[in-house]
Amino acid sequence: MLVHHPRRIGAALAAATLVAIGFYAVTGSFRFPPGAPLSRPPTEVAKTGQSGTSDHGRMSFEALLSDAEQGDLRAQVEVGSRYENGRDVVADLQKAREWYSRAAGAGDPTAEARLALLLDEGRGGSPDVKAAFDLYQKAAAQGDALAKRRIGWHYETARGIERDLEKARQWYAEAERAGDLWAQGQLAYFCDEGLGGPKDFEKANQYYTAAASRGNAFAQRRIAWHYETGSGFLKDLALAREWYAKAAAGGDSYAQAQLGILLEEGRGGPKDAKLALEMYRKAADSGNTFAKRKIGSFFENGIGVAQDWAKARDWYLQAAREGDAPAQAQLASILLQGKAGETDQEGGAFWLKRAALQGNRWAALTLGWLYEYGRGVARDPILAAKWRNVGIKGITTKPRLGANVEDISGEKSLQRAGRDLKGALVVSFFQDSPAARAGLMVGDIIVAVDDIRVLDATDVVALARISQAAIKVTFFREAFKTVLVE
Numbered sequence: 412m413l414v415h416h417p418r419r420i421g422a423a424l425a426a427a428t429l430v431a432i433g434f435y436a437v438t439g440s441f442r443f444p445p446g447a448p449l450s451r452p453p454t455e456v457a458k459t460g461q462s463g464t465s466d467h468g469r470m471s472f473e474a475l476l477s478d479a480e481q482g483d484l485r486a487q488v489e490v491g492s493r494y495e496n497g498r499d500v501v502a503d504l505q506k507a508r509e510w511y512s513r514a515a516g517a518g519d520p521t522a523e524a525r526l527a528l529l530l531d532e533g534r535g536g537s538p539d540v541k542a543a544f545d546l547y548q549k550a551a552a553q554g555d556a557l558a559k560r561r562i563g564w565h566y567e568t569a570r571g572i573e574r575d576l577e578k579a580r581q582w583y584a585e586a587e588r589a590g591d592l593w594a595q596g597q598l599a600y601f602c603d604e605g606l607g608g609p610k611d612f613e614k615a616n617q618y619y620t621a622a623a624s625r626g627n628a629f630a631q632r633r634i635a636w637h638y639e640t641g642s643g644f645l646k647d648l649a650l651a652r653e654w655y656a657k658a659a660a661g662g663d664s665y666a667q668a669q670l671g672i673l674l675e676e677g678r679g680g681p682k683d684a685k686l687a688l689e690m691y692r693k694a695a696d697s698g699n700t701f702a703k704r705k706i707g708s709f710f711e712n713g714i715g716v717a718q719d720w721a722k723a724r725d726w727y728l729q730a731a732r733e734g735d736a737p738a739q740a741q742l743a744s745i746l747l748q749g750k751a752g753e754t755d756q757e758g759g760a761f762w763l764k765r766a767a768l769q770g771n772r773w774a775a776l777t778l779g780w781l782y783e784y785g786r787g788v789a790r791d792p793i794l795a796a797k798w799r800n801v802g803i804k805g806i807t808t809k810p811r812l813g814a815n816v817e818d819i820s821g822e823k824s825l826q827r828a829g830r831d832l833k834g835a836l837v838v839s840f841f842q843d844s845p846a847a848r849a850g851l852m853v854g855d856i857i858v859a860v861d862d863i864r865v866l867d868a869t870d871v872v873a874l875a876r877i878s879q880a881a882i883k884v885t886f887f888r889e890a891f892k893t894v895l896v897e
Contacts, residue, residue, distance in 0.1 A: 472499040479510065487514040488522045495525070504535030515546065520553035527558065531570075540571035551582075556589035563594065580607030587618065595622040596630040603633065603643075612643045623654075628661030635666065639673075648679030659690060664697035671705065675714075684715030695729075704730040704738040711741070720751040731762055739766035740774045747777075747787070756787030764873055767801060776802030794863070797877045811875040811882060812851075812896055813844030816868045819856055827856065828887050834858040835868040837886075849894040851886060859885035 467475060467489040475493070478486035491510035494503045508529050514522030527546035530539045544565060550558035563582030566575045580601045586594035599618030602611045622630035635654030637643045652673050658666030671690035674683045688709050694702035707726035710719045724745045730738035739762045745751050747759035760781050766774035779799035782791045816835035824832045835857045840847045851857075859865055860874035861883050875882055882896040 479513075484514045484517055484519045484522070487511075488519060488525070491522065491525060495529070504529060506535075508535040518549075518553075520550040520555040520558070523547075523550035523553075524555045524558040524561070528561065531561070544571055551585070554589060556586050556591035556594070559583075559586035559589055560591045560594040560597075563597070567597075576601070576607035578607070592622060592625050592627050595625075596627045596633075599630060600633065616643065623657070626661060628658040628663035628666065631655075631658035631661065632663050632666040632669075635669070639669075639679075648673065650679075652679040659693070662697070664694040664699040664702070667691070667694035667697075668699050668702045668705070671702065675705075684709070688715045695726075700730050700733040700735050700738075703727075703733070704735050704741075707738060707741065711745075720745060724751040731765070734765075734769075736766045736769035736771045736774075739763075739769075740771050743774065743777070756781070758787075760787035764869060767798065768806065768869070768873055768876065770806055772802045772805065774802075775799070775806065778802075791863070794877075801877055806876055811878065812846040812871075812884070813841035814846045814851065815839045815841075816857065816871055818867045820867075824856065827854065832856050832858055832887055833866045834887075835865060835871040845896050846884070849884070849896040851884065851894060851896075852888065855886040855888045857884055857886045858891070 467478075467485055470478075470486075470489075472490075472493060475486050475489055479490045487510050491507045491514065492498070493500050494510060495507035496502065508526060511522045511526035511529065515526045523546045527543040527550065529535050530546070531543035532538065544562070547558040547562050547565070551562055559582050563579045563586060564570070565572055566579035566582060568574070580598070583594045583598040583601060587598045595618050599615045599622060601607055602618065603615035604610070619630045619634050623634055631654050635651045635658060638647045638654060639651035640646065652670065655666045655670040655673065659670050667690045671687045671694065673679050674687035674690065676682070688706065691702040691705045691709070695706055703726050707723045707730065709715055710726060711723035712718065724742060727738045727742040727745065731742045743759040743762040743766065746755040746762070748754065760778065763774045763778040763781070767778055775798050779795045779797075779802060781787050782795035782798060784790065788794075815838050817838055819827070819836040820833045821831060823836075824830065827836070837846070837851055837853055837855045837857065839853060840851075857865060857871050860871055861878055862885070863870075863874055865871050865874065883893060884896055885891060885893045
C-alpha cells in the first residue's frame with residue numbers, strides 16, 4: 412500500500428533540483444575546513460587588459476573609430492576592446508565581435524585571441540567552441556599569451572577536445588614564458604600537484620613566488636596554504652595569515668574564508684571575531700557557500716554580533732540552497748525548534764533529508780525520530796528504523812538505481828502523462844544502470860519506491876539509498892507499472 416506524505420512547506424524553499432540516484436552530487440557548495448587544500452585553482456576569469464598601442468589607448472573614441480574604419484588594425488582591436496569593456500562607449504559585445512573579426516581577418520593575433528574568447532564564452536552571440544579553439548591556435552602561433560593559456564585551459568577542462576593534462580601543462584608553460592600571469596599561477600599548481608607531469612615543488616614555489624609578486628591572488632593563497640599546513644615550507648601560521656591577507660585583498664574568496672577561520676580561531680595571531688566576520692562577508696559576497704554558513708553560525712551564537720536567530724536562519728538558508736550539508740542541518744534545527752519564529756516541522760524534515768543524504772548523521776538520526784513520531788512527515792516506523800540505521804552506520808555512496816532524475820509535477824506532468832503526478836522524471840541513465848536493466852526508460856515518472864509515495868527527486872534518491880535490499884520502483888508509462896531493481 413502506498414503511504415501518502417503531506418505536502419511539505421519547506422519544499423517551497425528549495426531550488427529546482429537535478430540529482431543522480433545513488434550519488435547525490437551537489438554543485439556550488441564549498442566546505443573549507445582549516446588547512447584543507449583546494450582541489451584545483453579557481454575558474455579562470457579572462458582579463459583582456461589593454462589593447463592597441465599606448466597612443467590608441469589615449470585617443471578619444473571618435474578619433475579611434477575613424478582610424479579603425481580606415482583599416483588601422485590596432486585601432487580596430489582597441490575599438491573592439493572598448494565595446495567589450497564599455498570604456499568611453501556603451502558596452503556592445505556584438506559590435507566588439509564585429510571589430511575583432513575585422514582585425515582577426517587580417518591576421519592580428521590579439522584580435523584573434525579576443526574574438527576567440529567571445530566565441531568560446533558565447534558573449535555577443537552564440538558560442539562556437541570549435542571556431543574559438545581554431546582562432547586560439549592561430550593567435551598562439553604568433554605568440555599571443557592569452558591564446559596559449561586558453562588552449563591549456565581547454566586541454567585541462569576537456570572543453571571541445573579530449574582532456575590531456577600533459578598538453579595543458581605544456582601550453583601553460585608556453586603562456587607563462589609569454590608573460591601570462593594567470594598561466595603562471597596555473598603552472599605552479601600543476602607542478603605542485605603533479606598534474607600532467609612529475610611533482611616539482613621547487614619549480615612550483617618559483618612560479619608561485621613570481622606570480623604572487625605580480626599580484627596573483629591564487630598564488631598568494633597557495634603560498635599561505637603551504638605555510639598553514641607545513642607542506643613544502645616550515646609551518647608558520649603567522650606567515651599563513653599574512654599571505655591569506657594578501658590574497659584576500661586581491662579578492663580571492665577562498666583566501667577570505669580561510670583568513671576568517673584563522674582570525675576566528677586565533678591561529679597565527681590573536682582572535683578577532685569582528686574582522687573574521689568581515690572576511691566571511693566579503694567571501695559570501697563573492698558567492699562562497701562556506702562563508703555564508705559561517706555568518707549564520709556567528710548570528711546563531713552571537714559571535715562578534717548580537718545573537719539574531721532570524722538572520723542566522725536566512726544565512727543558513729542561502730548556504731543550504733547551495734548544497735552545504737552542515738547549513739542544511741542547522742537550518743533544520745532552527746525550523747524544528749521555532750527559534751526564528753513559528754516551528755516548521757515539514758521544512759525541518761525537508762532539509763534534514765538533504766543533509767542526511769550527504770552523510771550528516773545527526774540529520775539522519777533526527778529524521779528517524781521525526782518518522783517515529785510523525786512530526787513533519789507521515790508516521791512510518793519502517794522509515795524511522797532505516798534513517799536511524801543511516802545515522803548509526805552512515806549512508807551508502809554506491810549507486811543503487813543508476814539514473815538521473817528531476818522533480819516533476821503540475822503542468823509538466825500533465826504534458827507528459829496526461830495527469831497531475833508528483834514524483835521524479837527519469838532523464839538519463841548511468842552506464843550499466845540497474846534501473847535500465849530492470850526495464851525503466853527515459854521519460855518514466857517514478858511515483859513510489861518500496862511502496863512509499865515520493866513527491867520529488869530527493870525522495871527517490873533517499874529511499875533508494877537507504878534501501879537494504881532489492882528496490883521496488885513504481886512508475887508511470889501510459890499506466891502504472893512496478894519493477895524490482897537489483
